[in-house]
Amino acid sequence: MLLETKKLQVSYGRIEAVDQVSVSVEAGEVVAVLGANGAGKSSLLNAIYGLVGARGGEVYFEGKKLPARSTHARIKSGLALVPEGRRILVSLTVDENLRLGAYGRRDTSNLEDDLDAIYGRFSNLRDRRHMLASALSGGEQQMLAIGRSLMAKPALLMLDEPSLGLSPKLVGELFELLRELNEDGLSILLVEQNTHKALQLAHRSYVLELGRCVAAGTPDELLRHGKIAEAYLGHSNEVTH
Amino acid sequence: DDELVLGYVTAKTGPFVSLAKTNEIAAQMAVDEINANGGINGKKLRLETFDSAGKPEQAVVGVRTLAKDKNVLGIIGPFSSSEARVAFPIAERLKVVTMSMASSAPRLAEPFKYAFRNTSNEGYMFAQLMKILAEESIPSNNAAIAYATDDTISKVMGTAVFPAIFEKTGTDVKAVVTFKLSAFDFSPQVSQLVSKPTDLVAVGAPPEQAIKLVTELRRQGHEGRLVAGSTIAAPDLPERMGKAGNNTTLPTTFFANLNDRTKAFSEVFGRRARAEGERTLPAQFDAATYDIVLFFAHAMEQANVTGDPGKLEDERAAIRDHLAAMRNFPALEGEISFDPDGDALKPVYIVEIRDGEWNLLGAQPLEQ
Amino acid sequence: MSGYVEGILVILLLNVIFAYAVYWPLAAGQLNLGVAGFVGIGAYVSAYASNEFGIPPYIACVGAGFVAFALALVIAVPVLRTKGIYLALATFAFGQVLQSLFLNLEIVGGAAGYPVISYIGVGGIAVCTAAVFLITAFLDRTRFGLNMVAVHDDEAVSDLFGINVRAYQALAFALGAGFAGFGGALYGHHFSYIEPQNYSILFSISIVLFVLLGGTQTVVGPLVGAAFFTLLPEVLRGSEEWRYAIFAVCIIVIMIPRPQGLITSDQLSALRQFLVRDRLREERHG
Amino acid sequence: MADQPILSLDCVSKSFGGLNVIKNLSFDVRCGQRTALIGPNGAGKSTVFNLISGVFPVNSGRISVNGNDITNVPSRKRMKLGVSRSFQNIRLVQHLSVLENVLVGQTPRVTSLGDILYPIRMTSGSHWQCEAMEVLERAGLAAFARDHVGNLPYGVQKQIEIARALLGGADILLLDEPAAGLNPQETEDLSTRLHQIADSGTTIVVVEHDMQFVGAFCEYVVVLNFGEMIAEGTPQEVRRDPHVIEAYLGSDVA
Amino acid sequence: MLEQQLINGLMLGGIYVLVAVAFTLTIGILNFLNFSIPGIFMLSGVFTWFLLKSGVHWALALAGAIAIGAAASFVVERFTYRWMRSSDHYVPLVSSMGFLILFENLVLVQWGSDLQRVVTPFADLNIRPGSLVISIPQLVSLVLAVCLVAGLQQLLQRTQMGRALRAIAENATTAEILGIGVVSLVPAVFVIGGLFAALGGMLFALNYQQVHPFMGEEVALKGISAMVIGGMGNVWGSVLGGLLIGIVEVLSIHFLNADFVDFTVYGLLLLILFFKPTGLLGASKIVREKF
Numbered sequence A: 001m002l003l004e005t006k007k008l009q010v011s012y013g014r015i016e017a018v019d020q021v022s023v024s025v026e027a028g029e030v031v032a033v034l035g036a037n038g039a040g041k042s043s044l045l046n047a048i049y050g051l052v053g054a055r056g057g058e059v060y061f062e063g064k065k066l067p068a069r070s071t072h073a074r075i076k077s078g079l080a081l082v083p084e085g086r087r088i089l090v091s092l093t094v095d096e097n098l099r100l101g102a103y104g105r106r107d108t109s110n111l112e113d114d115l116d117a118i119y120g121r122f123s124n125l126r127d128r129r130h131m132l133a134s135a136l137s138g139g140e141q142q143m144l145a146i147g148r149s150l151m152a153k154p155a156l157l158m159l160d161e162p163s164l165g166l167s168p169k170l171v172g173e174l175f176e177l178l179r180e181l182n183e184d185g186l187s188i189l190l191v192e193q194n195t196h197k198a199l200q201l202a203h204r205s206y207v208l209e210l211g212r213c214v215a216a217g218t219p220d221e222l223l224r225h226g227k228i229a230e231a232y233l234g235h236s237n238e239v240t241h
Numbered sequence B: 001d002d003e004l005v006l007g008y009v010t011a012k013t014g015p016f017v018s019l020a021k022t023n024e025i026a027a028q029m030a031v032d033e034i035n036a037n038g039g040i041n042g043k044k045l046r047l048e049t050f051d052s053a054g055k056p057e058q059a060v061v062g063v064r065t066l067a068k069d070k071n072v073l074g075i076i077g078p079f080s081s082s083e084a085r086v087a088f089p090i091a092e093r094l095k096v097v098t099m100s101m102a103s104s105a106p107r108l109a110e111p112f113k114y115a116f117r118n119t120s121n122e123g124y125m126f127a128q129l130m131k132i133l134a135e136e137s138i139p140s141n142n143a144a145i146a147y148a149t150d151d152t153i154s155k156v157m158g159t160a161v162f163p164a165i166f167e168k169t170g171t172d173v174k175a176v177v178t179f180k181l182s183a184f185d186f187s188p189q190v191s192q193l194v195s196k197p198t199d200l201v202a203v204g205a206p207p208e209q210a211i212k213l214v215t216e217l218r219r220q221g222h223e224g225r226l227v228a229g230s231t232i233a234a235p236d237l238p239e240r241m242g243k244a245g246n247n248t249t250l251p252t253t254f255f256a257n258l259n260d261r262t263k264a265f266s267e268v269f270g271r272r273a274r275a276e277g278e279r280t281l282p283a284q285f286d287a288a289t290y291d292i293v294l295f296f297a298h299a300m301e302q303a304n305v306t307g308d309p310g311k312l313e314d315e316r317a318a319i320r321d322h323l324a325a326m327r328n329f330p331a332l333e334g335e336i337s338f339d340p341d342g343d344a345l346k347p348v349y350i351v352e353i354r355d356g357e358w359n360l361l362g363a364q365p366l367e368q
Numbered sequence C: 001m002s003g004y005v006e007g008i009l010v011i012l013l014l015n016v017i018f019a020y021a022v023y024w025p026l027a028a029g030q031l032n033l034g035v036a037g038f039v040g041i042g043a044y045v046s047a048y049a050s051n052e053f054g055i056p057p058y059i060a061c062v063g064a065g066f067v068a069f070a071l072a073l074v075i076a077v078p079v080l081r082t083k084g085i086y087l088a089l090a091t092f093a094f095g096q097v098l099q100s101l102f103l104n105l106e107i108v109g110g111a112a113g114y115p116v117i118s119y120i121g122v123g124g125i126a127v128c129t130a131a132v133f134l135i136t137a138f139l140d141r142t143r144f145g146l147n148m149v150a151v152h153d154d155e156a157v158s159d160l161f162g163i164n165v166r167a168y169q170a171l172a173f174a175l176g177a178g179f180a181g182f183g184g185a186l187y188g189h190h191f192s193y194i195e196p197q198n199y200s201i202l203f204s205i206s207i208v209l210f211v212l213l214g215g216t217q218t219v220v221g222p223l224v225g226a227a228f229f230t231l232l233p234e235v236l237r238g239s240e241e242w243r244y245a246i247f248a249v250c251i252i253v254i255m256i257p258r259p260q261g262l263i264t265s266d267q268l269s270a271l272r273q274f275l276v277r278d279r280l281r282e283e284r285h286g
Numbered sequence D: 001m002a003d004q005p006i007l008s009l010d011c012v013s014k015s016f017g018g019l020n021v022i023k024n025l026s027f028d029v030r031c032g033q034r035t036a037l038i039g040p041n042g043a044g045k046s047t048v049f050n051l052i053s054g055v056f057p058v059n060s061g062r063i064s065v066n067g068n069d070i071t072n073v074p075s076r077k078r079m080k081l082g083v084s085r086s087f088q089n090i091r092l093v094q095h096l097s098v099l100e101n102v103l104v105g106q107t108p109r110v111t112s113l114g115d116i117l118y119p120i121r122m123t124s125g126s127h128w129q130c131e132a133m134e135v136l137e138r139a140g141l142a143a144f145a146r147d148h149v150g151n152l153p154y155g156v157q158k159q160i161e162i163a164r165a166l167l168g169g170a171d172i173l174l175l176d177e178p179a180a181g182l183n184p185q186e187t188e189d190l191s192t193r194l195h196q197i198a199d200s201g202t203t204i205v206v207v208e209h210d211m212q213f214v215g216a217f218c219e220y221v222v223v224l225n226f227g228e229m230i231a232e233g234t235p236q237e238v239r240r241d242p243h244v245i246e247a248y249l250g251s252d253v254a
Numbered sequence E: 001m002l003e004q005q006l007i008n009g010l011m012l013g014g015i016y017v018l019v020a021v022a023f024t025l026t027i028g029i030l031n032f033l034n035f036s037i038p039g040i041f042m043l044s045g046v047f048t049w050f051l052l053k054s055g056v057h058w059a060l061a062l063a064g065a066i067a068i069g070a071a072a073s074f075v076v077e078r079f080t081y082r083w084m085r086s087s088d089h090y091v092p093l094v095s096s097m098g099f100l101i102l103f104e105n106l107v108l109v110q111w112g113s114d115l116q117r118v119v120t121p122f123a124d125l126n127i128r129p130g131s132l133v134i135s136i137p138q139l140v141s142l143v144l145a146v147c148l149v150a151g152l153q154q155l156l157q158r159t160q161m162g163r164a165l166r167a168i169a170e171n172a173t174t175a176e177i178l179g180i181g182v183v184s185l186v187p188a189v190f191v192i193g194g195l196f197a198a199l200g201g202m203l204f205a206l207n208y209q210q211v212h213p214f215m216g217e218e219v220a221l222k223g224i225s226a227m228v229i230g231g232m233g234n235v236w237g238s239v240l241g242g243l244l245i246g247i248v249e250v251l252s253i254h255f256l257n258a259d260f261v262d263f264t265v266y267g268l269l270l271l272i273l274f275f276k277p278t279g280l281l282g283a284s285k286i287v288r289e290k291f
């Protein structure tokens, strides 16, 4: 077991954002977390990453219990997060943003190669590498956020709605990239609103509702679960008005 | 009660604690001595203290508190001109005598009937200084003036007192430079002075600025004698100026080695100050505060005050009248009278720093 | 009233006015470190008007407030070209220039200061302070206050929604300056003496401290801050020379859990929610 | 009337530094037409919105709304002339409640000093407040009215932005990626809601990457690539356009 | 005489430069308005006096004074920045001012408000080429400031640490997400800033041979002005601003008089800001998030 949360609890004041949620990611696995707005998906990732304090429960990574609220330690042990809202450093250039992605990384020998690989993936970024990140378009910022997290060379990558703001073509490419990375051994914990794509990629997934885990299983199992499928997959796709 | 209470507004915190704080030792010495001699009109004298932290608004709070809540017969203090300026009007309104020991800005007490100051006239004092320089045939043919522009008394020294008196003594003023109280770098001013060397450099400033100026003068090689008003008369000036301070000459209203009484005072003061961990040399403001207690005690005695809260207003007025009428009172600082403005007229001592020590050049008793 | 209470009350009331003088610019995101200069303008204008032309003190005070307001509107044009710390420093520099102007203005006494003849007592000041507070509280509840928050949080979006950002920033700056001038005038008439040394950067900073400590997000913040700054040293009077050191420690310790100040808008809305929340919760999740 | 363009861009160009972001772009939006502006990332869609709302000046070309040339009108006054917008990255006023944020949206219609100095945050009965509450209710946000916006779920914040933009009384609503971050169910709700708004007479222009949403909601689509229009037409038409597939949709959507 | 005045101005500017750099390190780099710097400057000055007076060997005394300044700065970080990052830029003003008040009052309680005379073990701390006088401590502070600034500039622009610092300045939480050890890097910046301020205070004490509890304030006001004139975050700007203020101050005393010093120095600051709202060398672009 690569990552495991045990009865994780996050609350803001009296709001229980994450209520006793236990999820796990095996090495080499892609796990998706689904749920409506405000279900607590981001809170779950943030708590795993140590950005918000958990009120209860534990997080284990590679069998070791992670200390509360130490992002630094998590990155050192191989976690990376593409945060919700991109969190680009707008006063730095694209290149500097990417380089900072490798900040916590021990082995910096292939840094330039990795940088080139990312520029190869996202040509928009290559063209703008010396521009301030503030000038990037929304989608370009999203690419930068993803690229930056890849620079860390993590063992487990957590992505919070990575397809947000990307063009359909790039969404396709992004999921292709994630699949390739996964095949190369990267484990992935994915929060996505693009449920179809997420379920195509994921080996297993969890569904959160008002902070609670209400369903879990393989994509097939979930798709068979009528109510869930309707709520999160938008069965009535062809809207007629 | 068999107590007579005097209020005392002082600064126990804030920017000039070092000058003001020891005043309390002197004031308490006076009170203790009076009480040891049987008190006033058979009653013990007591001080009621209020800390103004050197802030004008707080000085007003002090006067109000002491006058209205503590029913004091008179108030000693406040220390600085800024405080006295706002404290005097309120004291006038509350009809209680306030006597400051250090606020030497000109004509501060003039508009008020209840405001007094045990400070001396700088113009008179500096004239005495020049007279004694001449008597001692110390070269004083030409002079430069340096003063702080943002401090009332310093500016008065620089723009009125020094020029007028140099005019009278025929001293040639070759340069005038100015600085701000907050200045720490005097190199531009001194470079100007160095280019026209003079026998004297007259400085209108508090002690700190005089120390900085003299240090810089010597660094740039100016050898002129520093002369000043009593504003820079800090007792530990010789030590604080170091070698650079040699020959510095100034007038003061208190000289510790003057006579047996001042020596005795200095000794007791030193003992008490050491016990409290303060500066052991009495400053002129310490002596002035000591004398203020004596003035009040004398006036209270004369006015036969009882301390009865019912008669407070009358007794305060009586104290004021007796203070205003005081002539040639044998105080620690010498024989002292009050002029119609409420300012003290007192003797002047001209002192000079020589080898790290104060040295009396001459004394000038009060000219009525 | 006891003399002590009266004395402290006057200081408190004036500090409250000064706090609102700093509050308004801060509400629009400007740190005015030159507020002492505007206090001085008010004090001198009002003192001069009442001394030389016999204008009744209250009218002189209000008039002085308007003079400071007008001056601030004019100076706001170049000052508002700057932002953030640059703006703070520009106002600081302006305050220093004003102070040296007072020092050199011999018709109002220069360095020697200037006596003020007509007197305003504690009662008058209390009424004036209440007026300043009510004006502030009222404005805060209007669209003016609403738009001010919008300008503070996001200039670009405010502009797109039709708010004249520059005008709001200039008004906030000038309104603060007007209050500063008004407070300064009252100070002069109460303490009967004004001198340039009063209007230093240290004075400006101390007022800014009240407001930041009290909290800039709500109207009551500055009031609480001014009260705290005025009364805590009084409470600590017994600690003699340690007084201000202890005071400083209190400030540091308070800011640790409450960096946004003692009173914040979250807190107030949480309080309100606490009173009405359960119904809302049910509605939402029901 | 319906044929007359309510918004028209005429040879508009914009460059940043040396980078030509919009190149001689011209297109019209007809009154009441639900239009989408789509294109790859960095194509210049948000920039077009920024030019229309006046965040940046154009380098050349003309923009007109309702037949008025607004090219040189300051951004602050454009909402009064009929264009209102939401933002790709949520830009709500953090220190205000939901209701107050929506009240800010009314600013372009507030003209009298009396309205500016009316204690609107103290009372709840004014017509401004009633109107704002009504819009919130219709968006299903009434329960959040008094909450601070900062901590609300992303989807809710997006809807507040739309409500705020709506209250300016503008004829044209520019929505930058309104469906981003919403799940399919929520996207459907949004679509329904926008249909209502459009039916009440507001012209809606969206920038959106969710083709499902574009297909369901829009009548007309303009496709940008590198600042130039590469296709326009109905959703069905552009979906089949090989240029669009190549540059934007990618093979698997087609 | 004018040559001497120019030297005076440059030397005075050197002190401002050190303080300006100390400011720019926390404001320009960390976006943290740190008003404890005058307090640190003063502490190290006062300790220079105290240690020398207590008979400690001069080398030890000077090192000790600087160490105390740096340590004080470390303590300041512990109780301020750590708790209030990512709030409005002026919020830290309060508690850092709190530290200034605290430091001043602690010295006040311990040693009083008097100006204390620093007795140095050196006979004459000046070099005197011809009729000119140049103070060695001031010369040292100028040269040192320029060298340190050059190094610092390299560090900030070229290294991963520099990028990390700029990341923290923009958004500490984002920096944390990237694994930047905010809790270890920031104290380092404070300590470096403290070193600059302390060095300034120590050299001030040696040069002017005077210390007192409020000695930091005036210098700090000029130092912060120097930083702003030069442009925040740009360390060379601080050098330029410091020297400019020093020279303007000296020349206005020379040609006008002390009354005009504030007029000219702060008037200059005001004018520069009116025409160049981000300082002489400051970035003219204000970075903001895109719509």
Ligand SMILES: Nc1ncnc2c1ncn2[C@@H]1O[C@H](COP(=O)(O)OP(=O)(O)OP(=O)(O)O)[C@@H](O)[C@H]1O
Residues within 6 Å of the ligand: A012, A013, A015, A016, A017, A035, A036, A037, A038, A039, A040, A041, A042, A043, A044, A084, D151, D152, D153, D154, D155, D181
């Ligand atoms: N900092 C915060 N303070 C208070 N409440 C918060 C905070 N962050 C989130 N919440 C609340 O916690 C709940 C869960 O939020 P979270 O962001 O984890 O949801 P989510 O599933 O990621 O939603 P979305 O799909 O919109 O991103 C929501 O009700 C939200 O309003």
Ligand SMILES: Nc1ncnc2c1ncn2[C@@H]1O[C@H](COP(=O)(O)OP(=O)(O)OP(=O)(O)O)[C@@H](O)[C@H]1O
Residues within 6 Å of the ligand: A128, A134, A135, A136, A137, A138, A139, A140, A165, D016, D017, D019, D021, D039, D040, D041, D042, D043, D044, D045, D046, D047, D048, D088
């Ligand atoms: N202020 C600016 N300075 C320099 N370049 C800019 C600026 N604003 C936008 N750009 C560039 O212009 C291009 C268009 O940006 P825009 O935000 O309009 O894209 P977009 O079509 O909205 O893309 P997305 O779908 O990713 O949001 C981008 O490549 C961006 O880098």
Ligand SMILES: [Mg+2]
Residues within 6 Å of the ligand: A041, A042, A043, A084, A160, D154
């Ligand atoms: Mg989320």
Ligand SMILES: [Mg+2]
Residues within 6 Å of the ligand: A137, A138, A139, D045, D046, D047, D088, D176, D207
């Ligand atoms: Mg965009």
